[in-house]
Structure formats: structure tokens, C-alpha cells
Amino acid sequence: MVHKLILVGVILVGGLSVGVLGQDALDAASTVDQAGIQFFESKVRPLFVTHCFECHGPETDKGEADLRVDSLEGLLRGGKSGPALIRGAPAESLLILAVRHDGAVAMPPKKKLAPSEIEQLSAWIKRGALWPGAVNVAAPARSPAEPHEWSEEARRFWAFQTPRTPLVPTVRDRSWPQTAVDYFILARLEAAGLVPAAPADKRTLLRRASIDLIGLPPTPAELDAFLQDDSSDAFERVVTRLLESPRYGERWGRHWLDVARYADSNGMDDNLAYSDAWRYRDYVIASLNADKPFNRFVQEQLAGDQLAASEDASRRDELIVATGFLTIGPKMLAEDDPVKQQLDIVDEQLDTTCRVFLGLTMGCVRCHDHKFDPLAVSDYYGLAGIFKSTRTMISYRVDSKWSTSGLGGQEAAFRVKDLEQIIDRHDNALVNGNTTGMSDEERSAHSTLLASAYAEYAKIPKAMAVNDGDVGDLEVRLRGNHLTRGPMVPRRFPSILAGIESSAITSSSSGRLELARWMTNDNHPLTPRVIVNRVWRWHFGQGLVATVDNFGRLGEVPSHPELLDWLTRQFVADGWSLKKLHRRILLSRTWQMTGTSNEHAMQVDPQNRRLWHMSRQRMEAEVLRDSLLFVSGQLDSNMGGTLLSTTPFQNLSLGGASQKSELYQSARRSVYLPVLRGAVYDVFQAFNFPDPAVLNGDRMTTTVASQALFMMNSKLVEQASKRLAETQLTESTVSDRDRLQRVSKTLFSRRAAPDEIAAWEGFLARYESAASIASETAESRRRRAWEGLCRALLSSNEFIYVD
Known part of the structure; x- marks a missing residue:
């Protein structure tokens, strides 16, 4: 009789009518668990009415934060923070996190539910969230922890397809192509009724190649020698000479430092000196000069510490230094929430890694599925778990410090770790401790011990580096809020690229090495394509994919997709050699054309996307400065080392240290000048030096009056x-x-x-x-x-x- 009344009657709780059920509900109820109905109506619905309806009930329009709890549909749909419940998974349901006051959302806000009431809600969700009268309720929302089953259309997007080796196209003018590159370019030109520009003369080629490859103009002696050399391979030998020059690594290392967002200081709230960042810069230059295979270059930067553990001990220092890629980004060091600080650093590392190597924008997926690309929240947190399992900082707190690794052997490495703990302990006591209750003697003792540790720490050769920390998977942070925890996501790679069953991450390590090896697989659709496109852009001023840092749907499609794939497959076949890629490009007639314009071609292709001529390019800031020093006989050719005389963790904002002009008086190449976030050298700023706080693979070129005034x-x-x-x-x-x-x-x-x-x-x-x-x-x-x-x-x- 009681059940009958519940099904057909009006439930009154505190005098409030909460619902009348019709014949559909009766029919549905006849097939459901009667005990479950009684449990809901006697234990669960009263909780919603009593504690939730005031803000989320039927008289609140959309409800606070767009959440209504007076229907199953409203709970499944959720509000601004996402679905309020996931059937069968109370631990993953935002509703349970909220009533436990275990996150950013604490409901009810004034008084927490009794433990027994929370247990009743959890039991109800675990049993499937039975709601009598809910007819034709949509299937529960996909858990944000689940990898997404992408549609065939999403998987067919060009960037996610494995590059294939296309046939070299046929052309009418067979006399013009000099390499396979030229056939792809000419085929497009002929299809548009265009003809390529005339070949550049020898002096133009020499100056172009010299500035392109080493960032310096040729000397008069080099010009005379080339003009007098009538052999058929004269220019090829010039290219070889330039690629073998140590100046090549300095020029192309600067290109890489743009995308690695290299800087010698932190910037942001505390602009502390990165006293050891220069070691990463020198590693990049040396690696490019040695023509280190690019796949190995990637692996070392993401997981050099793990490689060092299993490879030749003599290369340990180099491999440790390489991981500076992950730690030289900016950090909010004054953040007083340790969880937020760590997850923000993880976010910066993750987004940089994906944009640099994969050309994918993952930053927004921290909060929600990507609006345009097939990248889900589970993809983000699957990767985020890898970086959260990585130790980047000594600790996470106000006035935190980044981790370093001692170089020159295990004794130095162990001592640096000891000193880091000493520094952190005394620094924490002075910055975050109860200084008002601390005696002068205690304060003096902390300061003395801290200064002593700093002095020893400064003398030990070390590198900004990462290593594995507390290894484990990461919970989704609902809507990106670090306090609102959702379901746990296993560490894995994006499902659109790796598939649903990706399970390459072991439980004993962070997974950075597995990530690096997966990204540098010979058949990976993105990593080799992205670097080939970057190299093309740095040679021509525009990539085959114009949006060099974004290969997603909001990016440009390739102007010459077959050429991009052909170059990519050749690059991989050549052992991921950048120098061979340079040669392939520079020895083409495409690269050797003049910049001569013609009216018809300008009408058909004003942006030169079909490459009917060579676009004129202005020297970058560093090339201009270096060339001024070089032609006037002032350039200092010494390589490596640092010009920044700072103590570890020195605050460059104090006393105007970052603004001192003597920092830039050296005649060394510009790649060795300090790059200070928030105080970039004015010469660099005048000529479009990129913001070192973020990666940039496509520098702007502006023409403004201040540049002429500078000259x-x-x-x-x-x-x-x-x-x-x-x-x-x-x-x-x-x-x-x-x-x-x-x-x-x-x-x-x-x-x-x-x-x-x-x-x-x-x-x-x-x-x-x-x-x-x-x-x-x-x-x-x-x-x-x-x-x-x-x-x-x-x-x-x-x-x-x-x-």
C-alpha cells in the first residue's frame, strides 16, 4: 500500500509537493526494483528536497551554476562544472565530491551532510541512480576518464594519417626540375598556369645560403672563390662547408630555442635567474652541429635522465642537461597553493611538448574536450599523469625552487640533492615559517646555514633537469579546477593517435621515455611532419603548413600535402637527419629561384603559397646584430658558456639587475646573450624577438619606424x-x-x-x-x-x- 501511494500519489516533504507520477511512470515502475524505489523515495529524494532545492530545485529556473537536481536528467546533464553524477561510479561523481566537501565545490555550503546521508547518496549512485518516473532518460554521460571512440571522419583528418611516399608527379617542363622537390612544386605551378621565377645568380645564392645556414654573410674571399669556381658541384660544396661549420649549430640552435621557449630567467612573479639554463642552450647547439638524429634529440629532451640510467655513463651529463627542455619554462613561484602550482607546471610542460613536437594545442583540454580537434579530457590527463610523475621542483610552496642535477659524477649528483633539501628547509623556515615567533638567534642561524648551503651549491657544476618523482596516475580536474577531482585516468597517449587500447606506460616510471619513443616512431603521423615543416618554414619564411605550431583543424591545411609527405618519408629514411634535409631543400631549384615578381603571378597567388618565386626575408634580430659585428671585424667567435653572472635563484627584478646594459656589451654571437623574461634586450625587441615565455615557431616580421631609428x-x-x-x-x-x-x-x-x-x-x-x-x-x-x-x-x- 505504501509503495502504491508513492507511485501514484504526491510526495510531501516538509509540506512541499515534489512530483506526481502518471501512467508511464506506473508502467516503468512495474519493472524496476521495488526496494530501490523505496530506498530512493525514503532516503535520497528527501535529501535533495531538504538540502538542495533552495538553490537547484524547480523554482530556481536553471538553478545555481546551471544545475538542477529535481530530475535525473538534470543531474546527468549537470551544470557549469560538468555532469553531477555518473551512474555506478560515486567516486567519480561530482555530486559526491561536493557533499563530502572534498574539492572546490562544497555543498550544502552552510553545513556538511551527515556521514550516513553521504553514504546513502553514494549507495544510490552505485546501484545505478534509480529515479522512479524517469522515462527515456539519455544514456549517462561518458566518464571523462574513458578514452574517446572517435568517428571515422575525425580519424581521416590529414594530420592523423601516417605519411605515405607519394609518386613524384609528372610535369610538362622537364628541363626545370633539379630534384624531386622541384617536381612537386612545378606540378602545382603548371596546374595554376604559373611558371617559376628565374634562377638566382651565384652571389645571391652564396649570400642567401650563408645567412640561411650560419647566420652570417659571406666574406669577400669566400665570394671570390665561389665566383671563380665553375665546377658543376660548386654550390653543393658551399652547402657542405656551411653545414660543417660550427656556426651552423649557433644559427639553427637559435631556431630551436624559439620553440623550446628558452630563457635565462623565470619571469612571472619572481624573475629569478636560471643560472644553469645555458647548459641546455649549449647542448642544443652541439647536438645540431653533430647532426644528432632528430628522433634521438627528442628522446633526450623528454627522458634523458631515464636514458642515462641504462646507457654509457660517460654521456650521463649530456643526457641530464637535455631534460632542461622541460624545466626552463616560466613558473609561478609565489603560488601559495601547492596543488595548483604543480598542476600549472605540468600544464605548461604538457602544452609545450604537444605543440613543439606534435603541433597540437592541448592547453584547453585541461578544462574540456577540445572544441575542434579530436582530443578529449582523458587524453590530457593521461598525458598529465606522465608529467605529474616527473620531479621538476624541489618542493611546491611559496618561494619554491626548481630541481637541478649535479654534473661530473654521482658524488656531485648526491651532494646537490642534499644541498637542495638543506636550502629548501631553511628557506621555507625564513619565508613561510612563524617568523614573528622566531628569535633573532634562530633567524640568524637559519640565514647562516642557508647562505653556507647556497655558497657550496653555486660552486658545483649542475644543470636544470628533471627526474622521476612520485609515480602514479592523475585524477581529472573537473573544468580544470585543481580542487575538483574527478575519476582517475591511466597514463596513456591521445587515443586519436595511439588508439583506445594504448597501454605502453609501465607502473614503475613516469612514462616519459615511453612517450618519447612513441612520439618518435618512424610511422608517427605528426612528429616527423612537424619538424620537416618547421625546417621548410625557417628556409622559406612560410611553412608548407602555414600554422607551424598548429596542425589541428583550426590550423592551415598543407599547401603541398604530397611534398610534405614525401619530404617526411625521406627525412625518416635518412635517419632523421636535419643536415640531409637542409641539403635536399637548398639543392632544389625551388630554393634557388630569384625573388623576382610578375604581375600575372601576383594576381593568381599573391601570398606565394605555390612558391613561384623566392620570398625576400629580413634578417632576424640576432642575425642582424651578428652581421653588424661580423662585417666590422668585431665578432667574438668563442662558443659556449654563460655571460650571466648571477648567484643561484637570484631575483633579477631587485635592484634593476635585469636592466643593466652591460649584460649585452659582449661581442659574442647573439645566441649567447642572456634572454631575460620580462626584460628582453632592446635590440632584440626592436626586431621581433619572440616572447620567451611561450614557444614560437613562426616569428613575426614587422616594419615600424623604430627599426629605422635604431639603424x-x-x-x-x-x-x-x-x-x-x-x-x-x-x-x-x-x-x-x-x-x-x-x-x-x-x-x-x-x-x-x-x-x-x-x-x-x-x-x-x-x-x-x-x-x-x-x-x-x-x-x-x-x-x-x-x-x-x-x-x-x-x-x-x-x-x-x-x-
Whole structure:
């Protein structure tokens, strides 16, 4: 009789009507567990009415936070934080986390439910969340821990397909292609009714190749030698010489440092010096000079510490230094929530890794399934578990410090770990301890011991590095909120790439090595494609995929998909060799075209996506600075080491340390200058140096007035002009015309035309006779005139741009 009344009557709790059931409900109820109905109506529904309806009931419109709890549909649909319950899984249900006050959401907010009431809700969800009268309720939401079963359409997206080796296309003009690359380019041009531009002359090729591969213009001697070499392989030997130069690693290492978001300081709230970051920079330069296979390069940066444990002990230091990739990113060191601090660092490492190596934007998946790409929350937290199992920091708290590893043997490694714990203990006592209740003697003792530990720590060679920490899987953080824990996700790789059954992660380690090896599989659809596209972009100024850091649906599709796949397969077949990829590109007629434009082609393809000519490119900030020093005879060719004289964890914001101009007075190559977050060298800033807080594989190029003013007024250009002029005036027996020809060959890699010589001679004559310097000696006026001419030529587009 009681059951009958419950099914057909009106349930009154505290005088409130909570629902009337009709014939459909009666029919449904006849087939369900009568005991379950009684349990719900006597134990569960009253809890909702009494404690939840005020904010989430039938009289609240959508309910607080868009959550209604007066129907099963409302609970399954959930609110702004996601589904409130998952049938059969109370531990994964936000409702249970909320009533336990075990997260960011604590409900009811004023008074926690009794333990017995929480147990009743949990039991109800575990039994399937039976709700009498709920007819045609949609299937429960997929648990965020489950890998997603992607549609065939999602899996067919071009970036997720394994690259295949396409047939080299046929073309009508068989005389033009020089390599297979040219066939792919010409086929597209012919289909559009376009013809490739004429080949560049030898001096243009030499200057282009030299700046492209080593970041410096050729010397007059190198120009003369190349122009006099009529052999068929003359340019090929130039390319070989440039690739074998140690300057190659400095030039292309800087490209990699852009995507690795390299910096010598933390930035953000506490701009502490990364005193040992330079070791990672030098590792990159050395690796590229040695043509280390790119797949190995990736593995070392993600898991060098794990490789060191099983490989030749003599390479331990190099492999440890490589993991600096994961730790040189910015960190919120003043964060007072240790869980948030750790998960934010994990997020930065995860997003950087995916964008750098895979071209996938994973940052937004921390909070929700990707809106455009087939990347689910479970994919994010499957990867996040790998990085959370990685030790990056000594501890997580206010004024935290990053982890390092001693170099030169296990004794140094052990001592550094000991010192880290000593530093952390005393630093924590002084920063976060009860300093008001601490005696002067106690405070002094902490400070003395801390200073002593710092002094010893500074003397030991070490590297910013990671290693495995507390290994384990990670719970979903619902809506990205670090306090709102959801279901546990096993460490694994994105299902769109690895499949549903991906289970390559062992339980004994973080999984970084497994991740690195999976990413560098010869048949991986993204990793080799992404780096091939990056190299193409750094040569041509635009990638075959224009959005070099995003291969997802919001990115561009490849302009030449078959060429990208062909280059990718050749790259893998060549042992992932970057230098062989360079040769393949530079020896093509495509790369060797002029930048000459024509009206018809501009109408058909104004952005040059079909590559009908070579696009003119401006020198990057570092290349411009290095070239100014080089042509004026000032460049210091010493390699490696650091120019940043700081103590470990020194705060560069205090006392304006990061703004001191002497930091950048060195004549070393620009790659060795300090990169300080929040205080980037003004010369770099003027010419579009990227923000070192985030990766950037596609630098902007702007043209603004400040750049012209810099070339006219900066001390750097002034000093280069003086030194270049002094060099020309040293030999008294050389005629001015010969001097001017030498300047032209030094700056522009060509002989000056007669009319140019005449114009420059006129400039010198007018300058020397100017009234403003009439009182100076003849020698001074002559020197000033040559300095003025050199400055004008250094500021010219022909010097700053590469044809």
C-alpha cells in the first residue's frame, strides 16, 4: 500500500509537493526494483528536497551554476562544472565530491551532510541512480576518464594519417626540375598556369645560403672563390662547408630555442635567474652541429635522465642537461597553493611538448574536450599523469625552487640533492615559517646555514633537469579546477593517435621515455611532419603548413600535402637527419629561384603559397646584430658558456639587475646573450624577438619606424660603422674606389656598379666639406665621412634583407 501511494500519489516533504507520477511512470515502475524505489523515495529524494532545492530545485529556473537536481536528467546533464553524477561510479561523481566537501565545490555550503546521508547518496549512485518516473532518460554521460571512440571522419583528418611516399608527379617542363622537390612544386605551378621565377645568380645564392645556414654573410674571399669556381658541384660544396661549420649549430640552435621557449630567467612573479639554463642552450647547439638524429634529440629532451640510467655513463651529463627542455619554462613561484602550482607546471610542460613536437594545442583540454580537434579530457590527463610523475621542483610552496642535477659524477649528483633539501628547509623556515615567533638567534642561524648551503651549491657544476618523482596516475580536474577531482585516468597517449587500447606506460616510471619513443616512431603521423615543416618554414619564411605550431583543424591545411609527405618519408629514411634535409631543400631549384615578381603571378597567388618565386626575408634580430659585428671585424667567435653572472635563484627584478646594459656589451654571437623574461634586450625587441615565455615557431616580421631609428641612432650601428670605416682607411695605398668595392662585397656580396661608386664618392665629398665639421682636421673630416657612408650602407635594405 505504501509503495502504491508513492507511485501514484504526491510526495510531501516538509509540506512541499515534489512530483506526481502518471501512467508511464506506473508502467516503468512495474519493472524496476521495488526496494530501490523505496530506498530512493525514503532516503535520497528527501535529501535533495531538504538540502538542495533552495538553490537547484524547480523554482530556481536553471538553478545555481546551471544545475538542477529535481530530475535525473538534470543531474546527468549537470551544470557549469560538468555532469553531477555518473551512474555506478560515486567516486567519480561530482555530486559526491561536493557533499563530502572534498574539492572546490562544497555543498550544502552552510553545513556538511551527515556521514550516513553521504553514504546513502553514494549507495544510490552505485546501484545505478534509480529515479522512479524517469522515462527515456539519455544514456549517462561518458566518464571523462574513458578514452574517446572517435568517428571515422575525425580519424581521416590529414594530420592523423601516417605519411605515405607519394609518386613524384609528372610535369610538362622537364628541363626545370633539379630534384624531386622541384617536381612537386612545378606540378602545382603548371596546374595554376604559373611558371617559376628565374634562377638566382651565384652571389645571391652564396649570400642567401650563408645567412640561411650560419647566420652570417659571406666574406669577400669566400665570394671570390665561389665566383671563380665553375665546377658543376660548386654550390653543393658551399652547402657542405656551411653545414660543417660550427656556426651552423649557433644559427639553427637559435631556431630551436624559439620553440623550446628558452630563457635565462623565470619571469612571472619572481624573475629569478636560471643560472644553469645555458647548459641546455649549449647542448642544443652541439647536438645540431653533430647532426644528432632528430628522433634521438627528442628522446633526450623528454627522458634523458631515464636514458642515462641504462646507457654509457660517460654521456650521463649530456643526457641530464637535455631534460632542461622541460624545466626552463616560466613558473609561478609565489603560488601559495601547492596543488595548483604543480598542476600549472605540468600544464605548461604538457602544452609545450604537444605543440613543439606534435603541433597540437592541448592547453584547453585541461578544462574540456577540445572544441575542434579530436582530443578529449582523458587524453590530457593521461598525458598529465606522465608529467605529474616527473620531479621538476624541489618542493611546491611559496618561494619554491626548481630541481637541478649535479654534473661530473654521482658524488656531485648526491651532494646537490642534499644541498637542495638543506636550502629548501631553511628557506621555507625564513619565508613561510612563524617568523614573528622566531628569535633573532634562530633567524640568524637559519640565514647562516642557508647562505653556507647556497655558497657550496653555486660552486658545483649542475644543470636544470628533471627526474622521476612520485609515480602514479592523475585524477581529472573537473573544468580544470585543481580542487575538483574527478575519476582517475591511466597514463596513456591521445587515443586519436595511439588508439583506445594504448597501454605502453609501465607502473614503475613516469612514462616519459615511453612517450618519447612513441612520439618518435618512424610511422608517427605528426612528429616527423612537424619538424620537416618547421625546417621548410625557417628556409622559406612560410611553412608548407602555414600554422607551424598548429596542425589541428583550426590550423592551415598543407599547401603541398604530397611534398610534405614525401619530404617526411625521406627525412625518416635518412635517419632523421636535419643536415640531409637542409641539403635536399637548398639543392632544389625551388630554393634557388630569384625573388623576382610578375604581375600575372601576383594576381593568381599573391601570398606565394605555390612558391613561384623566392620570398625576400629580413634578417632576424640576432642575425642582424651578428652581421653588424661580423662585417666590422668585431665578432667574438668563442662558443659556449654563460655571460650571466648571477648567484643561484637570484631575483633579477631587485635592484634593476635585469636592466643593466652591460649584460649585452659582449661581442659574442647573439645566441649567447642572456634572454631575460620580462626584460628582453632592446635590440632584440626592436626586431621581433619572440616572447620567451611561450614557444614560437613562426616569428613575426614587422616594419615600424623604430627599426629605422635604431639603424640611424643606436650605439651598436654607430660602433660597427666606426670599425668598418677604420678597417677601410687603414691601408693608405688603396684607392677610394677599391675601398668602396671592398665595402660593397663585404656588405652586399657583390661588386658595386659604376653609378653607385660615383654616388658614394659624391657622398664622401659632400660630407667632408660640410660646414658643421669645417673646423676639424682633414683626417677627422675624412674619417667622419667614411663613418657616415658606412652607416648609411649598413642601414640599407640590401644589407638588412636577404634576397
